[in-house]
Amino acid sequence: MSPHPERLFTRADWTGDRTLDCDVVVIGSGAGGAVTAAELAESGLDVILLEEGGYNPTETFKPEALRAARTLYRDGGGTVSIGNPAIAYQEGCTVGGSTAINGGMSWRTPERILERWYREDGLDDILPRDMDARFQRVEKRISARHQDPSTIGRDNQLLKAGADKKGWEVIDNIRNQVHCVGSNTCAFGCPTGAKQSTLVTYVPRALAFGARLYADCRVDKLIVERGHVRGVTGRVKRDDGGPSHRFTVRARAVVSSAGAMHTPALLLRSGIRSPSGRLGHNLSMHPNVKVIAQFDDPVEGWKGVHQAYQVREFQDEGFLFAAVNLPPSVLAMGTPMYGAAMADLLENYNNVLTAGMLLEDSVVGRVRLGPGGQPLPFYQMSDFDALRLVRGTALLCDLLFAAGARRIVLPFEGVADLYSPDDVRRLFARPIPKSAMEVVTVHLMGTAAMGGDPQRHVCDPYGKVRGYEGLWVADASLFPSPIGVNPMETIMALATRNAERMLETGAGSKQQ
Amino acid sequence: MSQSFHFSSGQRRTLRAMTHVACPPDVAALGCEERIASEVELALGSFPPIMRFGVVASLVIFEWFAVVVPASFGRRFSALPRAGQDRYFAACWHHRWVLVRQAMKGIKGLIAMAYYELPEVKERLGYRPEPWIAQVKAMRLEKFGDEIRKHAQLVTAPDVLVPATSLSRRSNDVTAS
């Protein structure tokens, strides 16, 4: 086990209630929070990073789904949005946030999105030419690059072969990794240390430049005094998740990087009211479905990198396809079957390829405050998006049959398995009810959007919360719209951009 | 992070009986019902309280609703003969109410996940990630050690975002909104 990093504290370091002081307190150590903390600390500010999850270093990561769900995921992964269909969503709750459990796809924001944000959301300094240096800076830190070809497994080769046969555009993924060797357990924490999540990049960087990180510390409320946010209060979490010691952190600036569910919840339960009335609104989810394709020959998707390719042929329609290997337990959990039927499919586990389709959604939901001040997300998929989901799934099935699949299990309850390309047409024979769709997501965005319009945007164009002094947001909540690709790098580049502005405006500094 | 949570003996009995229907047929031969129930318990401990309540309530309703189904002759789910359990489970699985179907899917999901995490089941399926990880991890360090160390150094190498010179020019033209 590597030594406990300096200035990193866990619940074991607490002996009683405490009050701490700093220039800037950052809540959450994921994509937005760790970047903000590192950039501000390096510029000489005294930064405290508070993280609700525990400190789980690389050496502790194991390919055990249930254990990972309990230790690395928020609420054991048992989080679901309310609506039709109910959408299971996942977030990290550990040092490194969701970056510690994500797939490592590292994509710049599509140019069309940056241009839209400039045109429609009043964001300056956001066009591709403005963002280029920020993307480069992030990519250098997290080592965003193509995969070593030898690590590309059979599942990805089949996906590419299918796309090639159809003549569809397929691209090599860019991932944040240093010689990833394809152990395909990214979602349980990378056990080789190859994935460059914030756990092994921006968090150690922040610590190296003097930041203090308190793991196991849940922020309950912001301290708000006459429109000025002056710090936070919270509780240290016990091993069993219950609250123990109380803490107060007094700071000149507070940055909420708790993610697109927990940032609006934290702000709302602290009494923050956005003049726009839109705090918690504008929730995008990139709904995602998975199909299971059975092949005659072994696939062994677990030997090889997670998502080596992305099929981008239908990006204009808002569809992305990828091979997304899942361990048997997670596969079995989500299949719409049980008993002998499930056994029949899973006995061939090494011959299946799991592929996913991500949809750029056209509607938004809302995060409200639920019992105990927890976020309660409402998201009603539109009929239009439900139809697109079926169309995208049908295209993905076409690809998989072209790759040689002989049976495809669908994420639509009550719809029979497909055995040939002709069967794919059956998908359109009668409407598939939304309630029959197995939809999941790991991309949550937009609930404290930034932009130039005080009527529409909770935050100003640089992430400062309108109507309050000393309060900033730096996470996926800031997105004015969904982006249609994996969001981590966008969050990091925006955090970099907004940290520049914080420094330039003296946020957190004594001369403020 | 998990809250400690334990099924009552009745709930545990229902769950054990459900494993026989929800899991592959070898579950009884493996004698793993208790282990599955304990894993589900642990998983529920880390769930949000409302979800945990939902799952436990569904288990209880599932067990006792069987009593009013004519074919059960007044018996609870766990007291039904195996064929009766199969029929009752299938009827709930295909129930016309979405909520019932969702509850069934949720409970089956937890049970199936616990079953397929059992080491002997992984082994039977030929899913052996640990030796694979050990092999590729060692290969990575041997082949790319220098580059890995170089990147680790770069992670903490100074490269300030906004040079102090620009900070001293802090402008007042930046509007707070």
Ligand SMILES: Cc1cc2nc3c(=O)[nH]c(=O)nc-3n(C[C@H](O)[C@H](O)[C@H](O)COP(=O)(O)OP(=O)(O)OC[C@H]3O[C@@H](n4cnc5c(N)ncnc54)[C@H](O)[C@@H]3O)c2cc1C
């Ligand atoms: C399984 C999975 C796979 C994914 N794959 C990819 C991928 O391949 N590529 C990609 O680009 N994106 C991927 N994503 C999405 C991406 O990781 C997230 O969008 C991104 O990390 C979100 O950044 P964030 O800063 O908004 O929040 P997070 O990274 O989730 O960080 C928020 C942190 O805040 C902490 N927190 C919350 N509330 C509090 C509180 N009250 N007090 C203290 N701390 C708190 C949380 O514990 C968490 O650690 C994936 C996500 C998941 C879950």
Ligand code: SF4
């Ligand atoms: S595929 Fe394996 S080595 Fe590569 S990033 Fe994922 S977990 Fe790490």
